[in-house]
Amino acid sequence: MMTPAELLLRRYAAQGLVAEAGRIALDFFGRKESLGVTMKGAQDWLTVADGTVEDFLRARLAELFPGDTVIGEEGGGEASDAVWIIDPIDGTANFAHGDRNWCISVGFLVNREPTIGIVAAPALDELYVAQRGQGATLNGQKIAVSGIDDIRRAYVELGWSARMPAQLYLDVTSRGYAAGCSIKRSGSGTLGLCHVANARTDGYAELHINAWDVAAGMVIASEAGGWVSDFFAGDGISKGNPILCCTPALASQLSDITGIA
Numbered sequence: 001m002m003t004p005a006e007l008l009l010r011r012y013a014a015q016g017l018v019a020e021a022g023r024i025a026l027d028f029f030g031r032k033e034s035l036g037v038t039m040k041g042a043q044d045w046l047t048v049a050d051g052t053v054e055d056f057l058r059a060r061l062a063e064l065f066p067g068d069t070v071i072g073e074e075g076g077g078e079a080s081d082a083v084w085i086i087d088p089i090d091g092t093a094n095f096a097h098g099d100r101n102w103c104i105s106v107g108f109l110v111n112r113e114p115t116i117g118i119v120a121a122p123a124l125d126e127l128y129v130a131q132r133g134q135g136a137t138l139n140g141q142k143i144a145v146s147g148i149d150d151i152r153r154a155y156v157e158l159g160w161s162a163r164m165p166a167q168l169y170l171d172v173t174s175r176g177y178a179a180g181c182s183i184k185r186s187g188s189g190t191l192g193l194c195h196v197a198n199a200r201t202d203g204y205a206e207l208h209i210n211a212w213d214v215a216a217g218m219v220i221a222s223e224a225g226g227w228v229s230d231f232f233a234g235d236g237i238s239k240g241n242p243i244l245c246c247t248p249a250l251a252s253q254l255s256d257i258t259g260i261a
């Protein structure tokens, strides 16, 4: 069991580390020739910044909290009752193309419960912070989901990756349009959840996503009043799962459209 003081210490430490990581990433972003872009697979982008930022966060977290474990997108890691889940750059394809919609994401889970979420989008000058039971903020201001309940007014992001058959995404997209939903894709699952939290959209769905893409954003969205599917059920932490996150009044309609409960 972690005390409130231990949690607060982790939240403030993570906030400082993510801000520093953001400066490192932003420096790479400003020097396109230094990005060293390679591909991990089909539409799966990697830059030198991903590894540099993850190494920085891992080293600092290990120094500060040696009893906690760390799972990162690039280096893997082990789950435990106190685990940090980090995505050094989420929205790497955007990052590699000079699009500002990317972020650094650090989530902390206690007994598999998403408990702290810190997300920095340095190229947008935005910092999201949330702790379970304490609300969510963007640049220090409290944020809340939209409250939209009419699917014909809903603005929803549908994330996509080559990990799932394209036809499944096409089916969800056509069911969404048939129901009257407006659908977009912006290329960062983490910011997709943050944008539900601050009512820039009304929902985010993806048929398969990894733990590092959602661990922090789930805390931010749920603390802003959002409904979030049980991503960490089963093997979610190691193998990923579907995710649906939305303003609560749209949950059952979006669940029907996406097939995500």
Ligand code: IPD
Pocket (backbone or CB within 6 Å): 044, 045, 073, 087, 089, 090, 091, 092, 093, 159, 160, 161, 186, 187, 188, 189, 190, 206, 208, 209, 210, 213
């Ligand atoms: C990807 C992004 C994308 C989502 C994919 C993720 P990456 O992460 O979050 O928006 O749809 O599922 O893999 O590769 O940019 O860290």
